[in-house]
Amino acid sequence: MRYYKLLFLGLVVFGNLKAYSQAPADSVLTLQQCIDLAIKNNLSVKTSELQMQTQEIAYNQARENLLPSINGNVSHNISNGRSQDPTNYNYVTQQITYAQYNLNSNLTLFNGMSLINNIKRYSLAYQAGKMDFQQAKDLVTLNVITAYLQVLDNEDLLKATDIQVEQAQRQVDRLVILNKDGATPPATLYDLKGTLATSQIGAVNTKAAMGISKINLLQIMNVPLSKDIKLARLSADQLPGSYDKTADEIYTKALNDLALVKAYDLRLKSAEKEVKSAKGALWPTISAFGSLATNYSSTGNTGYYSQLKNNYSSGFGVGLSIPILNYFQNRNKVALARIDFQTAKYNNDFTRIQLKQNIDQAYINMTSALERYHLLRDQVDAYGESYRIAEVKFNSGAITSVDFVIAKSNFDQANTNLINARYDYFIRTKILDYYQGNLAL
Template identity: 40%
Template structure:
């Protein structure tokens, strides 16, 4: 049994290790973040609260119905509720009643409040979607940072291996006295510099993984890996114009829809406040009965059931409440509601203006990133040829270490810049996809 338990634990740990090393796709990362993120959960709860308010406002159209029951034990001098005569003996009494009331007219405030809460609920749904969209963009950025940092680490490790081979070759030549000692120390200095680049790249990769883990709200796992992107993304040409992106965003973006729903909600709030200036017409109905333990008829005690039947009382009728003067509170509420409406309208204009600016800036950033990526790609090709020539001369002993290191550093630097430019272009393209509501993976 002991051996079986040890074996089972070992299998579980092995499976866990394999699972931890399974690369996560971009979709997996986004879905995990959406399920775990605190801000998204808070927005979801707010939307549920606004939905409850909307449903309650619809229920406010229906009559209320309330019952009351009471039972008293009386000592000393008191009034008999059955005869309304004073009595000095101990007795108990009971009363039962039921009543209902419904508002027939109140300036359509209930009707407009339903619409107001409906628009508020829709705005909350859009806020939730916007929170999800913002989180998605941040996860994509963190995901690309992990890929970029990983590629940069691989590039740095390749640089070290290349330099190490040269150091080993020069060590043999130095032992033979075939080179100047400074040639070897120059290469050793470059080797140390490349090792520092690995340390920096490793730290950047850890930071990127921690950031992605925070967004997904999961425990940090140093073995976290992510899937590589389709190479087609790096070669894709973005043909859509900034103006067309803006037109699509105005129709589809949750941020814009939320602002529009808030304007409609504020407009209905003005109508609700105005409705309170009108009279309120209500219809009510009530039924009640009572019982007393000292109730008598012809010197005979009246039983409980007969008393309830004999004392049964009904009433129904209309009532109207007319607001005449209340320190102008309601008129000021109307003014406040109109001010709130104007505030919502200004906010909507500001949102659309800011959106136009953001889209144009994002488009220019994408164009610049595309140009930078293409230029860096050509730069890498050029430096590769230069390094091949410098490396060949250095291997043959006709080139100096300075020439070799200059060519190598230029190529290394351009390769790192190419990695950064590649993922920067993908990120800028994804942002424009987001504005258009396109699939992000």
């Protein structure tokens, strides 16, 4: 009985593990689920998050530098031969055991606002890190949307090629029968067999492209590869119409909302505070300090704890440190900070110029994709009617196989181009949405 119980338990566990391992492959993922998985698993996003956390720690440290420093020292020593008794400062020639306890504190009261400007500097850098993190998530989101749409594009293309194969197979089957009866020339049958092979090759290539596009999507999501994964189809209301923003409107919104732009703006402000912080080191530093101390010596006439109590001392004061000459380090730090500020300014200006160029190019690509989609839709209607007429004529023997093959090839190619144009336009609109900081689904 124990054996059967163990066997039954093993089968149950194995079945659960098997079901769990097959769950991702058999599940249907929506676009939002793919985006959520990618943001959670993508290594670029994780790296950006770690960098943001590093900047947060630097910001916290800058604030904590305003706190006083407190340090304690404890030492126990044994001295042989002639030495000075630390409790009464007399010289003795004997072995001495002595202990010293010190507690001291220091608080910076003023240092040219260097600490305050450092806090502002690292606060702005931390905010820039947040924007970098958001930018990383936005880029991954855009990449997932593009890859997801590419899979759907290939799925539609595969359906279209399957239909093309069925149509070609139907004609070949009809001509095989006619050829046996001698009712059609062999050359016509071979022409249609060649057309069938062309359609089959197209289906094979499209199936391979669909598999590659799925692998690409899963790699962005950083999940185990599975060719059997299924994606939810987009509903009609999710497919965009004509884009309602101009390139200038998109650029204006990008300057206000895009995380990339915000990050560079914040870095420029952070570099400005860095210059002010470096200048603060040229000013005198005023600090307050205090200390507590006591000690013990084996030469004393009282016990250990009595000596610690009797030898107790304390002190406090205010100090002024004036930087006069320290190898010109402070002035060189100011010069380097100014260079960092100028570099940040150039990077900020370059980002805006490049952003404008990218948006203009993306907008041209979007409008071209929309025009191409409308023209191809008309072309499919025209070639579809032409193919319908050619098939009727071919079946009745009114035209040759060459004319029929040309009509079919034109219609098949137009269908393929229309599917590609539709998804190409969809992707172009999402790129423009990204520049506006708006990738909500």
